[in-house]
Amino acid sequence: MIKIKKQYFPYVVKELNLLIIGDEKLSKFNEVFKYFHKTFFLEMTTFNVENLSSFVISNNINVIIINSKEHKDYVTTSLEHLIRIQDVKLGLCCLYDDKFKNELLVNISDIVFTPNASDNHLISKLYNLLHLVVDSTNEVKSGSKEISKGAYRDAFEIDVMIISEELHKAVQQIDDGDLSDEVFENIQKNISKVAQIVNGYMMSSDTIKKFIKMFDKFLKTFNKDNVKVENIDGFEYLARLVEDIAIFLDKYFIEKQFDDIYVVEDSLKNSFKFMKDTFDGSKPKESDSELEFF
Numbered sequence: 001m002i003k004i005k006k007q008y009f010p011y012v013v014k015e016l017n018l019l020i021i022g023d024e025k026l027s028k029f030n031e032v033f034k035y036f037h038k039t040f041f042l043e044m045t046t047f048n049v050e051n052l053s054s055f056v057i058s059n060n061i062n063v064i065i066i067n068s069k070e071h072k073d074y075v076t077t078s079l080e081h082l083i084r085i086q087d088v089k090l091g092l093c094c095l096y097d098d099k100f101k102n103e104l105l106v107n108i109s110d111i112v113f114t115p116n117a118s119d120n121h122l123i124s125k126l127y128n129l130l131h132l133v134v135d136s137t138n139e140v141k142s143g144s145k146e147i148s149k150g151a152y153r154d155a156f157e158i159d160v161m162i163i164s165e166e167l168h169k170a171v172q173q174i175d176d177g178d179l180s181d182e183v184f185e186n187i188q189k190n191i192s193k194v195a196q197i198v199n200g201y202m203m204s205s206d207t208i209k210k211f212i213k214m215f216d217k218f219l220k221t222f223n224k225d226n227v228k229v230e231n232i233d234g235f236e237y238l239a240r241l242v243e244d245i246a247i248f249l250d251k252y253f254i255e256k257q258f259d260d261i262y263v264v265e266d267s268l269k270n271s272f273k274f275m276k277d278t279f280d281g282s283k284p285k286e287s288d289s290e291l292e293f294f
Contacts, residue, residue, distance in 0.1 A: 005127040006120070010035040012131045017060055022067035026093060028115065032122050044068040049075050050169060053082055053161045067093035076105045081168050083108060085161070085254050089129055160197065160253045166190045167246035174239040179224060187242055188219040194245060207265045215272060227279055237275035244271060
């Protein structure tokens with residue numbers, strides 16, 4: 001069977017682009033990677049992880065392989081967000097001393113291998129993963145023109161994804177205990193961008209437009225230094241609200257899911273009230289105590 005896979009592997013991946021993220025390029029597997037249409041390498045830096053979505057979209061990446069132990073908690077968050085909204089496959093080159101500590105990274109990976117895997121082992125894994133999805137990346141005809149699937153991603157969607165990624169990053173920072181001015185300035189700046197987007201491109205909900213505008217105004221006047229110690233739980237609810245908005249951007253503008261817009265409206269309004277009451281030291285009403293974030 002491996003002979004058959006090796007024979008057809010070049011045809012399976014010849015139109016696919018590969019991205020390797022890590023500390024080195026895994027040159028041991030160059031005889032495997034050479035069959036891909038293009039192979040890119042990014043070092044595991046904060047900048048590269050923060051801009052991962054835009055790089056993947058701009059270069060039409062189909063497969064990502066990660067091979068570094070460094071920054072794994074942060075890169076896992078970015079990868080989990082990315083594979084939720086992009087049709088990319090994820091591989092993990094697991095180093096021996098890693099001891100599978102990052103279970104989430106292992107669980108979201110489509111294939112796992114070690115640096116000592118043979119070319120045949122890696123070809124077999126990649127072939128099993130990719131041979132059923134190749135048709136979805138092939139070029140399709142529209143009239144007399146051939147248009148690749150990636151061509152439908154325009155600059156607007158890239159901008160939305162970058163804003164969403166920035167908001168997810170800020171949420172992670174707050175969850176990690178970072179309440180610096182820089183974090184809150186980044187949130188306010190990106191919520192202002194969200195307000196411009198929904199005002200200009202969203203036709204189905206005036207409620208969400210008004211809410212985002214109100215939240216933007218709240219952030220511009222919010223002074224985190226005035227929050228009393230007994231009310232610091234409000235930061236947790238602020239993080240969840242920002243996370244909700246980031247998920248809404250993904251669903252509405254990237255995944256084109258419009259069927260639960262009324263649920264989104266209620267969730268955003270209730271979550272905002274719950275957060276504001278907590279910051280103000282008001283005891284939430286019993287009916288508000290079981291609010292669910294979408």
